[in-house]
Amino acid sequence: MADTIPAYKEVAVVFTSAFTGGVYITSVAFCYRWLLFADEGWKLRKRISWMIVAATSVIFLLNLVYPVISLRRVMGMVKLLKDSPEAHYTTASWDRVLRCTSADVTALIADCILIYRCWVVYERRSVAVIAFPVILWFGGLACTILEVYFEIAHDQNPEIGTQVWRGVNVSIGPAFALIPFLGLTVILNCYLTYMLMRRINAMAKSGESAIAWQLRYIARIFAESGVLYLSITVAQLAAWFTPNNIAIQILSLINIPVTGIAFNLVVIRSAQLRAEQEDPSKAAEEDGVSKIQFKYNQTSSTIMTPV
Secondary structure (H helix, E strand, C coil): CCCCHHHHHHHHHHHHHHHHHHHHHHHHHHHHHHHHEEECCEEEECCCCCHHHHHHHHHHHHHCCCHEEEEEEEHHHHHHHHHHHHHHHCHHHHHHHHHHHHHHHHHHHHHHHHHHHHHHHHCCCHHHHHHHHHHHHHHHHHHHHHHHHHHHHHHHCCCCCCCCCCCCCCCCCHHHHHHHHHHHHHHHHHHCCCHHHHHHHHEEEEEHHHHHHCCCCCCHHHHHHHHHHHHHHHHHHHHCCCCCHHHHHHHHHHHHHHHHHHHCCCCCHHHHHHHHHHCHHHHCCCCCCCCEEEEEEECCEEEEEEE
């Protein structure tokens, strides 16, 4: 399971990773701004959605795993080249474990928040709506545990994990555990995106024109973020069935920041919508911006409350 791309091709891998990471860092800065501060100025919100802040922070820390490991690797190679020019640098086994785990946990956190948002949109009334994605989520968790086990076991005994499906590229990483994980992630996100679109569009049809416009905009936010998340997941899934190791390397590196960008875009764009529609003098009294709650007023007309 060693890295098998030529050294000169790593320039493309590093450049793509650095560029995507820079875009992600920018999105994190905007995300924290809308989560922690009022819509106008830099006054802290009276009520903050700490669950979304915590999820954003954990994903941010997980995004630091790859740069830290890469920096450690470069420093180790330089030191080895200085001390023993003829020696070959060997990547530590726990480096691969950390890389795989951080990528999977990032996806699991993003999927968990998406499940919660779907439950909120359905007014927390129907557990049946989220039963199927919850089962898929636990399946992804099981795949993550299996992936970590095979990474550790393969490092101790190279014979473990060598029997895999025909046509799957296993020269990089534990594809035999990652493939079902990616498949479950794709199915989960397709299902949740469909359920969100179905619910929001149904409520938009029964609401007033101004409210309907806001609902359709929220639906577009979820759809566009979902497409971004699904695109990188599907591309990574497809890459494992090709012999192109550089594609696997690039997609694996940008998978975490792209997932984080898609997650942050929901927060940022929902906050911008709220700021445009509401009185700025009341913005500081609002709750977090990443949960969308639907409820009915006394006249039975549908209203949307970003909370």
